[in-house]
Amino acid sequence: MEANPRSTGRLPAAFLTPGSSSFIDFLADHAPEVLPGNRKLPDGVVEAPHGTTIVAATFPGGVVLAGDRRATMGNMIAQRDIEKVFPADEYSAVGIAGTAGLAVEMVKLFQLELEHFEKVEGATLSLEGKANRLSTMIRSNLGMAMQGLAVVPLFAGWDEGREKGRIFSYDVTGGRSEEHGYAATGSGSIFARGSMKKLYREDLTEQQATTLVVQALYDAADDDSATGGPDLARRIFPIVTVITDEGFRRLSEAESSELARSVTERRLEQPDGPRAALL
Numbered sequence: 001m002e003a004n005p006r007s008t009g010r011l012p013a014a015f016l017t018p019g020s021s022s023f024i025d026f027l028a029d030h031a032p033e034v035l036p037g038n039r040k041l042p043d044g045v046v047e048a049p050h051g052t053t054i055v056a057a058t059f060p061g062g063v064v065l066a067g068d069r070r071a072t073m074g075n076m077i078a079q080r081d082i083e084k085v086f087p088a089d090e091y092s093a094v095g096i097a098g099t100a101g102l103a104v105e106m107v108k109l110f111q112l113e114l115e116h117f118e119k120v121e122g123a124t125l126s127l128e129g130k131a132n133r134l135s136t137m138i139r140s141n142l143g144m145a146m147q148g149l150a151v152v153p154l155f156a157g158w159d160e161g162r163e164k165g166r167i168f169s170y171d172v173t174g175g176r177s178e179e180h181g182y183a184a185t186g187s188g189s190i191f192a193r194g195s196m197k198k199l200y201r202e203d204l205t206e207q208q209a210t211t212l213v214v215q216a217l218y219d220a221a222d223d224d225s226a227t228g229g230p231d232l233a234r235r236i237f238p239i240v241t242v243i244t245d246e247g248f249r250r251l252s253e254a255e256s257s258e259l260a261r262s263v264t265e266r267r268l269e270q271p272d273g274p275r276a277a278l279l
Contacts, residue, residue: 022113022133051084051103053186053227054095054154055216056167056179057196059209062244063165065156066213067095068188068221069236070228080228085239087248089114092130092157093241097186099149102141106151110134127159131168131176139174154185158243165243182212188220188227195219210240210251214259218267230260 054067067084070077078100085095086107094110096103113133118124125133134155141151155168167179182200184192195216204212214230217238221229230237237256242249251259 022117050078050098050226051082051100051186052097053184053188053192053217053220053224054084054097055182055184055189055192055196055213055220056095056154056156057182057200057204057209057212057216058165058167058180059204059206060202061165062158062206062209062242063156063167064206064209064213064240064242065093065095065154065167066210066217066238066240068217068228068238069231070226071100072226075225077228080231080234081236083239085241085250086111087241087250088130088134088155088157089118089124090247091124091160091243092127092155093243093248094134095154095156095185096151097153097189098151099144102144102149103151103153106137106141106153110137113137126161127157127166130157131155131178134168135170135174135176137174138170138172142173145172152185154183156243158245158247160245163245182216184216184220186227188217188224191223191227192216192220206242206244210242210259211263213240214238214256214263218260218263230264232261232264 050073051071052068054065056063056065065085069081071079071082082100084097085093088094088110094107096107110133114125114130134153138151145151150172152170152172157166159166167183169177169179169183169185181202182196184196196212199212199215217227218229221227235257237253237260240251240256240259242251
């Protein structure tokens with residue numbers, strides 16, 4: 001599908017022939033070798049940087065998706081300020097846990113998949129449809145997952161039909177589950193989920209929901225060495241995003257900094273983290 005420098009400048013016929021609204025199907029037909037799941041890997045388990053931990057929580061009017069900033073490789077910190085939460089489109093976002101490089105590539109392909117569908121069909125996919133497309137992409141990565149290169153994202157967005165925020169979690173085979181209220185994935189997820197279980201309420205405000213996810217990441221970092229807590233010295237704070245009927249919004253560094261400092265200061269005063277810390 002590469003351009004011919006001696007040609008008249010016209011695109012190859014594959015680009016001009018009507019076909020599927022799925023960009024991944026288009027690649028599978030015309031350039032299957034560029035799809036991540038079709039790459040040849042060396043035998044054995046491959047060591048690569050991994051990202052952890054992603055958390056999400058719904059509130060009346062939207063959903064919050066957040067992630068810590070640490071990537072690890074074995075017992076080493078590979079990167080302290082990696083970004084793990086990205087907009088999928090205007091009304092949804094995806095947080096990545098697992099093999100960092102493949103996960104970022106999968107997110108970019110997912111973004112392109114949604115944009116391609118919208119341009120071909122003249123309409124956006126439903127939130128359910130987006131979640132299903134991501135499930136298919138994860139399933140195609142199963143071969144790499146079996147070699148230690150798993151990608152396990154958390155997907156969240158605003159459902160325009162149901163007028164509420166929704167969260168979807170996945171396993172390495174592409175199995176999809178809708179989570180109600182809150183969810184977490186990654187190595188610190190068990191600790192983050194335990195924290196949110198104690199603090200979550202259905203009537204949280206947006207401010208309380210953002211505080212909740214930062215508190216959960218703090219708790220995860222307290223017990224999981226692969227999860228990075230707020231780094232006040234280096235000014236590295238969790239990435240926090242909010243999705244409502246107005247669309248996707250990422251909190252500014254100043255807002256994230258204020259949230260992280262508030263949670264940290266309260267924990268210094270009350271290390272056990274009482275329920276009142278959220279209020």
